[in-house]
Amino acid sequence: MRVFNYPLTKLLNYQILRKGQMAAPPNIIVVGGGLAGLAAVIKIAEAGGHVDLFSIVPVKRSHSVCAQGGINAAKNLKGEGDTTWQHFDDSIYGGDFLANQTPVKAMCEAAPAIIDLLDRMGVTFNRTPEGLLDFRRFGGTLYHRTAFAGATTGQQLLYALDEQVRRYESEGRVTKYEHWEFLSAVIDNTQTGRGICAMDLRTMEVRTFPADAVILATGGIGAIFGKSTNSVVCTGSAQSALYQQGCCYANGEFIQVHPTSIPGEDKLRLMSESARGEGGRVWVPKNKGDKREWKSIPAAERWYFLEEWYPKYGNLVPRDVATRAIHKVVYEYELGIDGQPMVYLDLTHIDRETLDRKLEGILEIYEKFVGDDPHVVPMKIFPGMHYTMGGLWIDFNQATNIKGIYAAGECEYNYHGANRLGANSLLSCIYGGFVAGPQAMQYAKNNAKSTAAVSSAAFDSERKRQEDINIKLINSSGTENPFRIWRELGELMTKNVTVLRYNKNLKDTDAKLVELLERFSHINLGDKSMWANTSFAFTRQLYNMLQLSRVIAQGAAMRDESRGAHYKPDFPERDDKNWLKTTKAKFAADADEPRFEFEPVDISLLPPRPRRYDMAK
Amino acid sequence: MAKTVVLKIKRQVNPDAEPRWEEFELTWKSGMNVISAMMEIAANPVTRSGQPTTPVAYDSNCLEEVCGSCAMLINGKARMACSALVDKLEQPVRVEPLSKFPLVRDLAVDRSVLFENLKRVKAWVPVDGTYDLGSGPRVYPTEQEEAYPMSRCISCCCCMEACPQFNESTGFVGAATIAQVRLFNQHPTGKALKHERLQALMGDGGIQECGFAQNCVEVCPKDIPLTKAISDTGREVMKQAFKDFFRG
Numbered sequence: 001m002r003v004f005n006y007p008l009t010k011l012l013n014y015q016i017l018r019k020g021q022m023a024a025p026p027n028i029i030v031v032g033g034g035l036a037g038l039a040a041v042i043k044i045a046e047a048g049g050h051v052d053l054f055s056i057v058p059v060k061r062s063h064s065v066c067a068q069g070g071i072n073a074a075k076n077l078k079g080e081g082d083t084t085w086q087h088f089d090d091s092i093y094g095g096d097f098l099a100n101q102t103p104v105k106a107m108c109e110a111a112p113a114i115i116d117l118l119d120r121m122g123v124t125f126n127r128t129p130e131g132l133l134d135f136r137r138f139g140g141t142l143y144h145r146t147a148f149a150g151a152t153t154g155q156q157l158l159y160a161l162d163e164q165v166r167r168y169e170s171e172g173r174v175t176k177y178e179h180w181e182f183l184s185a186v187i188d189n190t191q192t193g194r195g196i197c198a199m200d201l202r203t204m205e206v207r208t209f210p211a212d213a214v215i216l217a218t219g220g221i222g223a224i225f226g227k228s229t230n231s232v233v234c235t236g237s238a239q240s241a242l243y244q245q246g247c248c249y250a251n252g253e254f255i256q257v258h259p260t261s262i263p264g265e266d267k268l269r270l271m272s273e274s275a276r277g278e279g280g281r282v283w284v285p286k287n288k289g290d291k292r293e294w295k296s297i298p299a300a301e302r303w304y305f306l307e308e309w310y311p312k313y314g315n316l317v318p319r320d321v322a323t324r325a326i327h328k329v330v331y332e333y334e335l336g337i338d339g340q341p342m343v344y345l346d347l348t349h350i351d352r353e354t355l356d357r358k359l360e361g362i363l364e365i366y367e368k369f370v371g372d373d374p375h376v377v378p379m380k381i382f383p384g385m386h387y388t389m390g391g392l393w394i395d396f397n398q399a400t401n402i403k404g405i406y407a408a409g410e411c412e413y414n415y416h417g418a419n420r421l422g423a424n425s426l427l428s429c430i431y432g433g434f435v436a437g438p439q440a441m442q443y444a445k446n447n448a449k450s451t452a453a454v455s456s457a458a459f460d461s462e463r464k465r466q467e468d469i470n471i472k473l474i475n476s477s478g479t480e481n482p483f484r485i486w487r488e489l490g491e492l493m494t495k496n497v498t499v500l501r502y503n504k505n506l507k508d509t510d511a512k513l514v515e516l517l518e519r520f521s522h523i524n525l526g527d528k529s530m531w532a533n534t535s536f537a538f539t540r541q542l543y544n545m546l547q548l549s550r551v552i553a554q555g556a557a558m559r560d561e562s563r564g565a566h567y568k569p570d571f572p573e574r575d576d577k578n579w580l581k582t583t584k585a586k587f588a589a590d591a592d593e594p595r596f597e598f599e600p601v602d603i604s605l606l607p608p609r610p611r612r613y614d615m616a617k
Numbered sequence: 618m619a620k621t622v623v624l625k626i627k628r629q630v631n632p633d634a635e636p637r638w639e640e641f642e643l644t645w646k647s648g649m650n651v652i653s654a655m656m657e658i659a660a661n662p663v664t665r666s667g668q669p670t671t672p673v674a675y676d677s678n679c680l681e682e683v684c685g686s687c688a689m690l691i692n693g694k695a696r697m698a699c700s701a702l703v704d705k706l707e708q709p710v711r712v713e714p715l716s717k718f719p720l721v722r723d724l725a726v727d728r729s730v731l732f733e734n735l736k737r738v739k740a741w742v743p744v745d746g747t748y749d750l751g752s753g754p755r756v757y758p759t760e761q762e763e764a765y766p767m768s769r770c771i772s773c774c775c776c777m778e779a780c781p782q783f784n785e786s787t788g789f790v791g792a793a794t795i796a797q798v799r800l801f802n803q804h805p806t807g808k809a810l811k812h813e814r815l816q817a818l819m820g821d822g823g824i825q826e827c828g829f830a831q832n833c834v835e836v837c838p839k840d841i842p843l844t845k846a847i848s849d850t851g852r853e854v855m856k857q858a859f860k861d862f863f864r865g
Binding site: 042043046048057058060061062063064065066117119120121123124125127128131132133149150152155159160163164167169170178189202231232233256263264265267269270330339357361365368369370371378434481483484487501526527529531532533534535 | 629631646647648649650652653656660661662669670671672674675676677678679680681682683684685686699700702722723725729730732735736739740741742743744746747749751752753754755756757758760762764765767768769771772801804806807833842
């Protein structure tokens with residue numbers, strides 16, 4: 001039976017396709033193979049479309065693997081009366097009322113079914129004795145709402161989607177272009193996206209690819225800050241390229257600094273919030289200049305400042321709150337360990353078995369990279385740049401302002417307002433991809449003029465524009481080393497555009513960015529070969545980083561208030577009257593800099609109220 | 618004089634070019650690893666003898682040993698460069714590309730063979746669709762604890778590099794793929810394709826090529842119980858082969 005069934009259905013499908021005169025299924029380009037990109041791919045392939053999937057790295061190596069702690073969904077499996085409305089309320093409140101409420105509510109409502117789906121796909125979530133999904137606590141909520149797979153949840157989630165995409169790939173519904181980098185969109189004279197221009201990172205060949213719709217899912221922008229918790233590919237280059245082509249970029253000034261990262265030479269490695277979710281305590285010695293080893297400091301002489309300042313949430317206050325508290329303790333009270341910018345994150349009071357079961361992956365990272373065993377020695381941590389709440393402007397259907405171009409995941413701005421709650425990022429990536437995929441399909445089907453009918457002129461001229469950039473770069477004979485410009489950029493942005501923001505410094509930063517852009521035009525590529533030239537590809541990214549940095553710095557300079565992750569000591573209060581609005585940056589090509597406009601935030605469901613974590617909501 | 622570290626890096630501009638060695642001397646920094654050393658070189662690409670050169674090409678991404686990108690030979694051992702702390706390495710640190718995969722440039726190699734293998738063994742759970750079909754199957758903590766270590770495979774290919782049987786003449790599939798077969802064959806729904814996965818491991822290049830050198834489990838950066846996965850799967854393949862034989 002089985003033998004006959006399969007070809008018969010296939011044949012049947014083929015007949016139906018022919019009768020329906022659907023000559024070819026829609027072809028959608030997805031750029032980026034992290035959670036958001038793969039989620040979109042799966043939805044498109046499932047609906048019968050074909051996907052060309054572009055990624056700098058093999059998609060299984062995307063940055064989503066770094067997410068550790070978990071994914072939020074109000075499944076209410078702990079008898080706490082959790083609801084999707086509570087999840088929605090926590091997310092909006094955590095984001096300091098800057099997120100548009102309608103899409104956030106829809107995301108929270110979709111979350112329980114997304115967890116079920118991931119579970120069905122084989123994610124090795126931790127379990128209760130009864131065999132059900134286990135949930136842990138995370139920052140900014142009082143509920144156990146975070147499903148997790150050890151401390152490598154992002155890795156497990158990405159693999160589950162990667163496996164489903166591989167399945168579609170083997171059926172011919174997905175074509176992967178790995179080791180290809182997005183350079184720009186192909187936009188025709190009706191201001192409609194018709195495909196992309198990309199570069200093969202081995203042959204360095206520049207090519208255009210037509211598509212009925214394009215979805216950008218290119219992740220974070222950590223490299224702009226030099227060292228961050230992000231992966232090497234998270235440069236924001238693709239978003240910036242699109243912004244320079246006319247896509248709006250929203251709320252760029254909202255940058256999340258994670259309170260607990262492990263300082264390092266090459267990057268800041270994340271120490272997951274789950275360490276605090278499982279009972280980790282943050283402290284410093286009470287006495288300034290205390291040189292004693294941690295063990296010799298009695299409990300009475302340790303200052304658990306988060307627990308003291310925020311008795312209700314304790315160590316689990318949201319990230320922006322914890323980050324500022326650590327900064328205050330280190331820089332204002334000068335109580336950093338050994339005078340260094342570091343505080344203790346202590347798990348030594350928790351038994352080994354629990355730690356291994358729930359946190360093994362992250363404790364292993366700490367031990368590998370620092371050399372101390374966190375089971376027996378408190379970890380030393382400090383805040384590090386982690387996430388951009390801002391990103392490409394999209395409407396509630398994930399569509400950018402350029403027709404035919406969509407965005408999902410960290411590269412867009414829609415779900416986290418002024419501060420993202422822990423374990424909401426994996427959710428927003430998958431949810432965003434699940435919306436963007438079908439929306440792009442719908443658009444492709446309804447679009448009156450198909451891309452096949454577009455003249456090749458738009459493609460030719462875009463390819464030529466990109467090839468010219470390459471030729472100019474290769475022939476540039478200045479003295480500037482791109483990696484050194486990058487270091488300066490990172491130090492500048494980290495110093496002035498992260499935790500504490502002062503208008504004078506922000507304005508100086510923008511002036512300095514203009515200087516760096518000027519120096520960029522005198523770049524000298526030590527390596528001018530045209531085979532797998534990684535520094536050449538990086539130099540192209542660097543230019544886009546510099547352009548996007550100006551959006552972040554100028555946006556921060558303008559917003560004279562404090563909201564979520566954006567904190568100005570000179571304007572310490574949230575100012576709803578003047579600033580409850582979305583920042584939108586548009587690139588002015590003639591002036592080579594951003595122009596700003598603002599739009600109201602959707603507050604149709606929850607009226608803004610003060611955000612406080614020193615008491616229950 | 619400031620403390621320094623010395624690296625010897627094998628360079629090759631393209632697959633057809635002759636390889637050559639370059640030596641670099643860098644200022645020592647606390648916590649330095651092989652990747653951060655190469656970042657230093659990129660910012661100042663000059664060899665130990667003062668010759669200007671090009672930044673080194675290599676694959677890397679997360680730098681937390683979870684993306685699997687930066688596998689290379691460091692002092693002769695297949696391992697991840699990001700977690701190779703310079704202080705724990707004998708100097709000069711010898712850095713070479715993995716030797717059993719097609720070279721792209723310098724330390725970058727093409728490991729797509731593993732992803733092709735994963736396709737061949739259908740390393741996925743065949744879900745009906747992404748629409749809401751309610752909760753997944755019950756999985757008890759003991760089962761989760763058995764599956765979880767195998768689900769942490771980062772596809773770095775160190776196990777394949779270290780395996781004496783992984784070469785062109787055997788076409789051996791390698792430990793990583795076999796562990797994934799084990800993982801999916803255990804899953805309550807993944808089981809549905811068990812038969813096909815086991816069959817994919819029969820014949821040339823299949824599981825019987827394993828020579829039990831046990832190098833794989835030694836180099837695995839994630840401590841995946843690879844040899845156990847191979848012996849468990851080997852038994853299953855055997856059973857399946859018998860069944861197929863008598864059915865056939």
